Amino acid sequence: MSELPPLRDLQLFASVDAQTLQRLARDAKVETFADGEVVFRQGDKAVFFVVVLHGYVKLSRTASCGDEALVNICTAGESLYEALTPDGAIYRVGAEAIGEASVLKLSAARFGGLLRDSSSLARAVIDEAARKISALISEVESLKGQNADQRLAQFILSLCPGGEDSCCFRLPYDKRLIAARLGVKQETLSRAFAKLRDIGVRTETRDIFVESVSRLAAECRGGDRHAHLPSERGDFLESRNVVA
Amino acid sequence: MSELPPLRDLQLFASVDAQTLQRLARDAKVETFADGEVVFRQGDKAVFFVVVLHGYVKLSRTASCGDEALVNICTAGESLYEALTPDGAIYRVGAEAIGEASVLKLSAARFGGLLRDSSSLARAVIDEAARKISALISEVESLKGQNADQRLAQFILSLCPGGEDSCCFRLPYDKRLIAARLGVKQETLSRAFAKLRDIGVRTETRDIFVESVSRLAAECRGGDRHAHLPSERGDFLESRNVVA
DNA sequence: CGCCGACTTGAGCAATCTCAATCATGGTGG
DNA sequence: CCACCATGATTGAGATTGCTCAAGTCGGCG
Structure with a gap:
């Protein structure tokens, strides 16, 4: 109290x-x-x-x-x-x-x-x-539309502070929870993190270092397959007000 | 107009x-x-x-x-x-x-x-x-928690009129849309329908005949594996009013 | 030191997707 | 009435993705 x-x-x-x-x-x-x-x-x-x-x-x-x-x-x-x-x-x-x-x-x-x-x-x-x-x-x-890797990429993206194209920060909670939030098993999450390592997302226990936020954003839209239409930051966190 | x-x-x-x-x-x-x-x-x-x-x-x-x-x-x-x-x-x-x-x-x-x-x-x-x-x-x-078969079972269940344990009715829209709604490809939906046939759900184009609604409800909870806790009808359709 | 929890990694398996072929079904025009 | 086509649905086969189970690593902490 x-x-x-x-x-x-x-x-x-x-x-x-x-x-x-x-x-x-x-x-x-x-x-x-x-x-x-x-x-x-x-x-x-x-x-x-x-x-x-x-x-x-x-x-x-x-x-x-x-x-x-x-x-x-x-x-x-x-x-x-x-x-x-x-x-x-x-x-x-x-x-x-x-x-x-x-x-x-x-x-x-x-x-x-x-x-x-x-x-x-x-x-x-x-x-x-x-x-x-x-x-x-x-x-x-x-x-419905993204695989585990893309969902993780989007999640990390949503945590990146704006401004710089490279950034580092700390995960807000442990990986067990992140897995649950993304709807995958921990093992799958772990492998997804491993894949992101190849595109410049380094992880140290709970700390994340993103080399290029824009590179990461591209990943959400499907790795390298397609690449048009303006980016749009996913909203795992939200704000603002409504109706009319 | x-x-x-x-x-x-x-x-x-x-x-x-x-x-x-x-x-x-x-x-x-x-x-x-x-x-x-x-x-x-x-x-x-x-x-x-x-x-x-x-x-x-x-x-x-x-x-x-x-x-x-x-x-x-x-x-x-x-x-x-x-x-x-x-x-x-x-x-x-x-x-x-x-x-x-x-x-x-x-x-x-x-x-x-x-x-x-x-x-x-x-x-x-x-x-x-x-x-x-x-x-x-x-x-x-x-x-997050159910496979395609279970999702379909739940969807059909939500369309069953109450009352009788067996019933028939017509799908509200075509299977392409049902697939999209359930988040699977049409082919997968078709195979899911085939599996439900084994547990008494017959389909004729757009008409559905359910032999036993309770049997179907059991399917949503995981085929035959587990079976406790009172049933709870999924709400693809909803009603009522809110907040105390 | 040794254990525990959180995480990672590996191997095999199951679910789903993809691509492709086939099969109604209904409508259209001859 | 029938040949023909378009559309939706089904089925098959192979590739992918993610899951399960199991083992192994790593960093505290008693």
């Missing part, structure tokens, strides 16, 4: 009116989780609307046959909106902290009420949903 | 207040399309919020390398919400009629304004977004 941070700083609430923000703050609870701790389970009654404050929270859905599909990895400022069923009654996916993480919990019932009263809050939620949809469409697109 | 149908009858607008509905109707345009006609193109400026009135509209996204991933097939009462980018400026996917179809076009600018003024409309959009998210999560889940 740590201090309540200013809600205004969260992307989700950036343009919500002050009064609503104040009301939200009134019953907001902050909770911290250690690595691997469960935020909520798939099937639980959805009593809270949850927003990530810091760290990463993994959303995954386990099918009746037992295998688990990673749905998203949410980070600071994102809600766990996609965890809710369309009727908002239960969580359709489970949520678990990756590394230490803290979240904001808002009473779902009260949140629903504020949604009715505040158009800026409603708008914020609509924008948030649009971002989630956008990210999911990107995921479906890459699952 | 046909008659404007009562907006109230569309699932999307079912619980929107009368005044807003009236305002929506004021500038709503109905447009009809023949099979294969383009409703809008990927990258177009998003000047309309579009809702399907009847028939099917295919949403697909073509990557820079040219191959096209089917994102969704929308039917009566559904909006083409997921076509919008998070900032609502352009369409991130293209829309095309499958067979004859008609849609409602609402000025995006005006729609945005009404969204601010009417909490019931905002709520309707939030619910719609939640349904889209739910469907997309199901799709990601099945792409």
Whole structure:
């Protein structure tokens, strides 16, 4: 139970009116989780609307046959909106902290009420949903149309800070999770990393060094086979606001 | 340009207040399309919020390398919400009629304004977004965790009318599209249909006869390997409303 | 030192794709 | 009525991709 941070700083609430923000703050609870701790389970009654404050929270859905599909990895400022069923009654996916993480919990019932009263809050939620949809469409697109190597290339690309054509940075979480996120087995991911080595992507445990971001971007579009149309950076991370 | 149908009858607008509905109707345009006609193109400026009135509209996204991933097939009462980018400026996917179809076009600018003024409309959009998210999560889940046979089984299952354990019905669109929807090639789909024949799913061109729906449901959970946890009907089609 | 977890690598296998041939089926024009 | 074609669907054979299982490496850390 740590201090309540200013809600205004969260992307989700950036343009919500002050009064609503104040009301939200009134019953907001902050909770911290250690690595691997469960935020909520798939099937639980959805009593809270949850927003990530810091760290990463993994959303995954386990099918009746037992295998688990990673749905998203949410980070600071994102809600766990996609965890809710369309009727908002239960969580359709489970949520678990990756590394230490803290979240904001808002009473779902009260949140629903504020949604009715505040158009800026409603708008914020609509924008948030649009971002989630956008990210999911990107995921479906890459699952259907790209092989493991290309998906990894795109993922790394999405992590590259803009600006320089060569860059280095650290992977946000371990390779087991990256594999799950890309929808492949760890062994396959490992081999994909090996292939990227040939086009100037060096990896050292968790550190990545990209020789040429543009070279990498070309890889996403299919190695060397085709090569036209302007590049378009994939959005494993997203931003902005929606509808009209 | 046909008659404007009562907006109230569309699932999307079912619980929107009368005044807003009236305002929506004021500038709503109905447009009809023949099979294969383009409703809008990927990258177009998003000047309309579009809702399907009847028939099917295919949403697909073509990557820079040219191959096209089917994102969704929308039917009566559904909006083409997921076509919008998070900032609502352009369409991130293209829309095309499958067979004859008609849609409602609402000025995006005006729609945005009404969204601010009417909490019931905002709520309707939030619910719609939640349904889209739910469907997309199901799709990601099945792409990551199931093979082609299981995906087809689940798809057919989602088309079975409830009630009887055996049933027959007609496929809503041709196998080319079903293949795209499931993310496999037509040949693979054809072989998957052949396998389902062994477990009592007979196909005659476009007509399907399912001997035992429960037998089919078992197939989705992994053929015969595992068999616990209560069944849960996949949602290629969805319904209901959201967020506490 | 020795174990453990995370990662890598190898070899064989299964699922899916690709390319190509074949088979309805429905419509068209003679 | 029939020959002919176009389209969608099926089937086969071989190439690819990714998976499984198993072994091996590497870096902490007790």
